[in-house]
Amino acid sequence: MRILARPHQIPIRLAVGAFVLNSGLSKLQALDESAEATHGMAKTAYPFLESQDARTFTRNLGRAEVAIGGALLAPFVPSLLAGAALTAFSAGLTGLYLRLPGMRQEGSLRPTQEGIALAKDTWLVGAGVSLVLEELTRWRERRRRCA
Template sequence: MASHSAWGRAARQLPLRLTVGAFFLNSGLSKRDADEATAEQVHQFATTTYPFLGTLDAQKFTRLLSAGEIAIAAALLLPVVPAAVAGAALTGFSCGTLGLYLRTPGMRQEGSLRPTEQGIPLAKDAWILGVGVSLLADGLTGRRGPATSALGACRRMLRH
């Protein structure tokens, strides 16, 4: 059985995991069946900052982006996924989108990190980065939580 502190850690993570997981699930599902025009717009925006993405077809890129967001949502929403794993996925994704915010002209006020009206949707990734790093740190520094303890028990039973 997991310790009281492990359950406390899981309870502390729950609001973060649920809110950001729901946010990512909604975002991923909204891109899943994007029409050609929407896919072109999303792809063009990404290739402005990350030119290597230009080799992908716009529809394929948008489907991959959608799948990535849904996968991150699943990692956050499923308690069997350790916090460190979910946090690492969230941190990596938010670093990429913060790159868009920092490197795309018109997203920030001149000479500042403050967002323009157009930059506000990407500026939110600063708090998503904070959530990801918090989950990563909590998962790496704490004892094994209830989800990983339960998985360990299942693995032991399957080995016998």
């Protein structure tokens, strides 16, 4: 079996993967009131989620996090794929930060005290985009050499 994650990618994939996997496992064990809070925040930012059951939504969110965390932890999953999944997921988290009232200082991207926890999720976007850009750059360079 060929290992697809390069050695210098392993630290970020392990750190982010473990963090996301843990978050997902916690959501899979969520109690009703925790599921209500998670769903309440999500549907405030994304109104189309209103019609979903809170417990089902939270379990599905947890499953997605477990899948993404697992993909990042598994070195045989291509970094382009794992990075793209992380980028898409973390873009949704960043959307929560940008859309929820009270998370940012008035007229600014700077977080309020309440928004710090969500603002910190932007580092996940950076990690995902970095993995994707590296793979796309390497692919482009290989293609150029072969032409």
